[in-house]
Amino acid sequence: MSPIDDKWQTIQWIGPPVDAGGGIDEGPNPDGRGRSRDFQNGTIEWSPQTGAHEVHGAIRVHYAQFGGPESFLGYPVTDETGTPDGIGRFNHFENGSIYWAPDTGAHEVHGAIRDYWAQHGWERSKFGYPITDEGGSPERRSSRFQGGILDWTPSGGVREAFDL
Known part of the structure; x- marks a missing residue:
């Protein structure tokens, strides 16, 4: 087996x-x-x-x-x-x-956005569940969540944006 x-x-x-x-x-x-x-x-x-x-x-x-x-x-x-x-x-x-x-x-x-989301409590955080896959270019990636957007850049890391 x-x-x-x-x-x-x-x-x-x-x-x-x-x-x-x-x-x-x-x-x-x-x-x-x-x-x-x-x-x-x-x-x-x-x-x-x-x-x-x-x-x-x-x-x-x-x-x-x-x-x-x-x-x-x-x-x-x-x-x-x-x-x-x-x-x-x-x-x-x-x-x-x-x-x-x-x-x-x-x-x-995935990546830094997933790590940030995990550090803040996954789906029980203010972000809730993801509503899109991560997308963007190598210079700027983002994921939309029920409660906002997480953006990532190589120079700035992950940044929260709540203007859905």
Whole structure:
């Protein structure tokens, strides 16, 4: 049995493996570092550095839109988990997070903006949940949240803006 099989044994709610075009067996990911298998209700991703973790629902869809483990987010480092405020859900990845709430949908947060948001209390902060993915240029990045905007520049770091 593989680490993905072991994980599947602990989360049977994810359903049986499905044929994702290459058969129902787990397969190596294009990055050569990890493996994955699709199931009826989610995907289990594994790498030697992160272990096996599941991603499902709207977070799974958004993660796939970025390119899954081959994206800048990398492999999941948590299973999908409920947020402490009891409203939303999240997965943390090697290089960022995707948060989902019923009113906002699924959005990624990473880098210095994610760090700043975390230091201020995540979704329970005055910022609330992200309402956009991080965007912008290498010289200026920003993420919109329910309660404001966090901007980042290399020279100024993260700055709060509340003029939605």
